[in-house]
Amino acid sequence: MATEYKPPALPSPFSNTKPPPILLTQGAEAHLYKTVSINPAIPAALKIRPSKPYRHPILDRKLTRQRIIQEARCMIKLVREGVKVPAVLAMDWEGQGGDEGGWGGAWLMMEWIEGPVVRVVLEKWEAWFKANRGTMDEAQITAAEAPVRALLRRIGAAIAALHKAGVVHGDLTTSNLMLRTSEWDQEDRAIEGEVVIIDFGLASQSVQDEDRAVDLYVLERAMGSTHPLSEPFFEELLVGYREGNKGAISTIRRLEDVRLRGRKRSMLG
Ligand SMILES: Nc1ncnc2c1ncn2[C@@H]1O[C@H](COP(=O)(O)OP(=O)(O)OP(=O)(O)O)[C@@H](O)[C@H]1O
Ligand SMILES: [Mg+2]
Incomplete structure (x- = not known):
């Protein structure tokens, strides 16, 4: 023990x-x-x-x-x-x-931020979705996915605001993102609340596309391993990141390079 x-x-x-x-x-x-x-x-x-x-x-x-x-x-x-x-x-x-x-x-x-971390919210949603999608038709599945898509857009917008302020996070995971809400309960699939970014222990001041792209890539990889059913909606996060963010295009172009490097590295083992 x-x-x-x-x-x-x-x-x-x-x-x-x-x-x-x-x-x-x-x-x-x-x-x-x-x-x-x-x-x-x-x-x-x-x-x-x-x-x-x-x-x-x-x-x-x-x-x-x-x-x-x-x-x-x-x-x-x-x-x-x-x-x-x-x-x-x-x-x-x-x-x-x-x-x-x-x-x-x-x-x-x-x-103190009142509310759950995004990791817990997505875990609950994925467990529910896995258990129920077999009984749902296409329209119901689309409706069930909508709040997760919307959440990812809000996360993208929050990261864009962070980057525009000249800071890169250095450790973006769904445990370092919270939802400010006193309403949330596990059965609720509305996923309301304002996205609050926490844990700046590895953050630094940077406006480089490379650093920003790595921030996005780290989160994409973290989602792939912790939230396999939500990860396909990562594109929504990039949609949210792009909205009202002039610098986004070059950062997302850079993200393609970072992904390619990541794939090469994993092929080399
Ligand atoms: N301001 C806050 N309000 C409410 N809960 C918080 C707050 N800050 C942190 N937490 C909770 O505590 C957890 C750990 O905090 P944090 O991520 O800052 O530390 P850490 O990951 O241990 O730090 P580090 O990675 O710098 O060693 C968070 O995932 C969250 O659940
Ligand atoms: Mg943390």
């Missing part, structure tokens, strides 16, 4: 907030908590990057700090440009709050 995972102690002041932060996810690099902001009535997401004990402490501090500052910088810029991303509420990059010369890690507190 697996031993129960025990996250490292929270840095001050979160080590004694009431109610205590709730651990939601624990990735390789970061721990995500739900907590409250300075106004306890307002929920917040807390992303903690613990220090890595196997790295030299000076190097570790420098890398952790660079990473969180880069992440916050991109988010602040995007909020200012009107792109839908969580607002930054507070952060610490100095690794204060620990004992004996500091805690070494860094944290970022941001606006």
